[in-house]
Amino acid sequence: MSHYFMEDKSLEHDIKKIDYDYAGNKFVFTTDAGIFSKDRIDYATDILLRTIPVLSGSLLDMGCGYGCIGIVLAKTYSLRLTQTDVNPLAIDLTKKNCVENGVDSAVIKSDCFDNISDSFDTIIINPPIHAGKAVTYKMYEDSLWHLNIGGKLYIxxxxxxxxxxxxxxxxxxxGNCEILYKKKGHYVFCCTKS
Ligand SMILES: C[S@@+](CC[C@H](N)C(=O)[O-])C[C@H]1O[C@@H](n2cnc3c(N)ncnc32)[C@H](O)[C@@H]1O
Structure with missing residues (x-):
């Protein structure tokens, strides 16, 4: 069975363009078959983007898919952006979408934090639930070691x-977790590295 986080070279291409408006900016994202939420910005991703407060400094977009979270926030708040995903198709689409939306980003293929050495002011994850708790919990645990003091993880x-x-x-x-959003079964959590 093919999952959006696995590389599947047998898939037929299904290139689409998604429009997205955020804070007065207009974004266009190219998506393809084999990528998470290829027809529209995922509902949970949209909630996350509209819940997060003003950001500054550096941002890691972990499990970036076609790059929407990092691109939207980096362009809106002029952030230093790093984006990572285990799926090579996600890496290719994110690079393309960065160029098309005029955003600079270090886009790195990585299984969780395996190829990430830096620390960040903010890490944001819409977690790959279907990859299982061994993966998602590893992302949360390793985020602690990749945040600057006072830095925040949003999930x-x-x-x-x-x-x-x-x-x-x-x-x-x-040692802390704030609930920023809780409605209709959706939650946004924020943890701070002390
Ligand atoms: C729920 S999707 C979110 C995608 C994108 N951030 C969004 O909001 O549209 C989770 C992403 O995590 C990626 N992923 C799955 N396992 C991973 C792993 N071990 N390391 C890094 N990324 C992973 C998937 O390929 C997928 O793009």
Whole structure:
């Protein structure tokens, strides 16, 4: 079975363009078959983007898909952007979308933080639930070591995807976890590195 986080070279291309408006900026994203939420900006991603406060400094967009989170926030707040995904198609699309939306980014293929050495002011993850807890919990644990002091991790998740256990895991890992958004089964969590 093919998942959006696996490389599947047998897939037929299905190139699409997605329009997205945010804070007065207009974005266009190219997507393709085999990528997460290829027809529209994912509902949870949109909630996350509209919940996050004003940012500054450096941002890591972990599990970037076609790059929408990092591109939107880096352009809006002039951030130093790094984006990473395990799926090579996601890396190619993110590079293309950065160029097409006029955003500079270090786009790095990586399994979780394996190829990431820097620390960041902000890390944002719409986690790959279907990859399992071994992957998502590793992303949360390793985020702690890749945040600057005072830096923040933002996560969006759903009640049906285990939001309650994610909250417990984040609180155990960071010693704090704020619920920024909780509506209709969607949650946005924020943890601060002390
Ligand atoms: C839920 S999607 C979110 C995509 C994008 N950030 C968005 O909001 O549209 C999760 C992403 O995590 C990626 N992913 C899955 N396993 C990963 C891993 N081990 N390391 C890095 N990224 C991974 C998937 O390829 C996918 O692009």
């Amino acid at each position: 969006v998740t759903l009640k049906k995807h285990g939001a309650e256990s994610t909250y417990v895991k984040l609180k155990d890992t960071f």
